[in-house]
Amino acid sequence: MMRNRNDLLDTPSHEVCNSKLAAVGDALYVIGGKWRLRIIVALSDGNKRFNELQREITGISARVLSNELKELEMNGFVERKVYTDVPVVIEYELTEYSQTLDTVVQSLVEWGEMHRAKIRQGVI
Template identity: 50%
Template sequence: MEVVKNQSIPGKEICAGSLKNVLDALYVLNGKWKLALILSLVQAPKRFNEIQNEVAGISSKVLAKELKDLELNDFIKRRVFPTTPVSIIYEATDYSETLKNVLAELSAWGEQHREKIKQSMRTHL
C-alpha cells in the first residue's frame, strides 16, 4: 500500500459534493451500454442496424430502450427521413462531446487493465 504524505484529506463537504456529482452522472449514464453507444455515435451518425453490429452483444430491444433514454437526455438525436421505407439516423449531439474526456479516460483505463479484466471475467463465468 502506498502512503501519501503532505496531502490534505478532503473535507466532508467536498466528498459529499463529489459523491453527489458522480451519482448525478451515473443517473443519466447508467447501464452497460450508454457510454458505448455514445462513443459509437460520436464517431459518426449511424442507422439502428449499424449501431447494433458495432456494439456487439446488445439486443434490439435493449438498444431501442437505450437510444430512447439517450435521446431523452439530449445525448443523441434521432433524424427521420421520409423515404420508402423510412430511414432513421442516430447522431451524437454537442452535449455528447462533453463526455470526450471521460470516454478517453475510460478507454485508457480499460486498455491499461485489459488483462486483469479478462482474468476476472474468466473467474466469474
C-alpha cells in the same frame, strides 16, 4: 486526470464529500451501465441506423438498444433524425453536447487498455 488520489478523498467537510458523491451518482445515472458509453462510442464515427448499431454493439438486444437510445436522447447526448423519403430512414447521431464526454471516454479507454494489459500480464 486526478492529480492525487487524496485530492478526492481528503475533503474538507462532510458536505463537500456528499456533494462529490452526488455528482458522481448523477454522472453514473446518465452514462452508467453496460451499454450507454458503448453506444456513444459506436456513434462517434458517424450517424447510424438502428440495425447498424445493433450489429456493431455485440450482445445488445433490440429492446435494450431502443431503451438506451431513448435515455441518451432524453439526456441530450443523441439525436434521432427521421427522413421521410421512401423508405423512411431513421438515423441516430451524437449531439454537440455529447462532446462534453470526450475526456471521460478517452480516460476510460486509456484506463481500460492499461487494465487489460495488467490482466494479460498476470499482474492482478
